[in-house]
Amino acid sequence: MMTIPVHVPVLLQEVLDNLLLPPAARILDLTLGLGGHAEALLARADADSRYLGVDRDPEARALAAKRLGSDDRLSILACAYEDLWEDPQFLAWKAAQAPEGFDAILADLGVSTLQLRTPERGFSFRDEGPLDMRMDPDHGLSARDWIAEQTDESLADAIYQYGEERASRPIARAILRALQEGRLETTHDLAKAVYTVIPREPAKRKGHSDPATRTFQAIRIAVNGELDRLSASLEAAVSHLRPGGRLAVISFHSLEDRIVKQTLRRLAGIYDGPGRTAPVQLPKILKLIHAGGIAPSEAEAAANPPSRSARLRVAERIS
Known part of the structure; x- marks a missing residue:
């Protein structure tokens, strides 16, 4: 049921x-x-x-x-x-x-709460799931496949434009390096790539979002053409x-x-x-x-x- x-x-x-x-x-x-x-x-x-x-x-x-x-x-x-x-x-x-x-x-x-809370959809780094992020999982490129088509410049531009992330260029390089080394399959892998540039605080301060939030938002928007x-x-x-x-x-x-x-x-x-x-x-x-x-x-x-x-x-x- x-x-x-x-x-x-x-x-x-x-x-x-x-x-x-x-x-x-x-x-x-x-x-x-x-x-x-x-x-x-x-x-x-x-x-x-x-x-x-x-x-x-x-x-x-x-x-x-x-x-x-x-x-x-x-x-x-x-x-x-x-x-x-x-x-x-x-x-x-x-x-x-x-x-x-x-x-x-x-x-x-x-993005809906359902999509964010379903690890298999790959929208969130809270729970590990495949790097997908498609609102319609039957059409278009997954987030991983979309990333694989990007250059340092195009990925950085997307992260900056759609995530308003100032560290977009080093983050883009870290993501593509992880991809090339076979370390970019899941949502946690993507978050870890971001953390190599902007470390995650052990106890996140109140009012501060996770360093990966802007990058996830940017890639989701790009993948879905939102x-x-x-x-x-x-x-x-x-x-x-x-x-x-x-x-x-x-x-x-x-x-x-x-x-x-x-x-x-x-x-x-x-x-x-x-x-x-x-x-x-x-x-x-x-x-x-x-x-x-x-x-x-x-x-x-x-x-x-x-x-x-x-x-x-x-x-x-x-x-």
């Missing part, structure tokens, strides 16, 4: 407060995960509403189906949200169920909102949040590029809700530590 892991949806009340569901709502969940947000939103929605949950991870889809499968308002689609907008199954579902667009679209970005089409996907999502419909996006690190913030501001007619004092006319198709974003309450951050870095941004389509 498949056991559904304990899952605490991040910023759940804030999502419920900001995604306004009219009668017969049409809801698109770009990152269904274990279905925590979906369960709560479906509890708010009426009997004529329809909910489309999208996820690239087959294990997450199976667990969400077990959790929510008895609800005939729910459909689940196997797809990465970046590829959704031209997917024939999505287009067919939308034509049949939401021809005028969606009332609410939710994206809970980043930021490659994020802005374009948000623009596509907005194009599928009906007027008055809202988009809610939860990000978990500064790189994601910066892209989300800049994209939504641009679609709200706010120019964030160089030379801001120059007169620039941009189309305004969104209204920002809580322009600075919403962070978890102190109570949520204390009760659910993975939520501490989360930020929710919400925008409403106005045209």
Whole structure:
């Protein structure tokens, strides 16, 4: 029997407060995960509403189906949200169920707790597992195979860009040296390579992350192409909102949040590029809700530590 892991949806009340569901709502969940947000939103929605949950991870889809499968308002689609907008199954579902667009679209970005806590998926150095990190384990290169295709320069650039790691160059050299010497097969091997550059303190000080955290984040983002089409996907999502419909996006690190913030501001007619004092006319198709974003309450951050870095941004389509 498949056991559904304990899952605490991040910023759940804030999502419920900001995604306004009219009668017969049409809801698109770009990152269904274990279905925590979906369960709560479906509890708010009426009997004529329809909910489309999208996820690239087959294990997450199976667990969400077990959790929510008895609800005939729910459909689940196997797809990465970046590829959704031209997917024939999505287009067919939308034509049949939401021809005028969606009332609410939710994206809970980043890696899930399920993925982090499953050693076999290779996302975390807490428990040893194969160096994989793919959100869809049936497609694309594993982290080890991706690393094997990198040069010192390209790996360092990825670690610096996606992990904001200042020691990216010596870390990249240490990782590739471990690979060449046959010492890079598991998550612990990757962490050990990082520790040769930035030693791990025997007792990590409170508030200080493990030295391997930034490198793991960077390689995971690169392997899954998490930021490659994020802005374009948000623009596509907005194009599928009906007027008055809202988009809610939860990000978990500064790189994601910066892209989300800049994209939504641009679609709200706010120019964030160089030379801001120059007169620039941009189309305004969104209204920002809580322009600075919403962070978890102190109570949520204390009760659910993975939520501490989360930020929710919400925008409403106005045209």
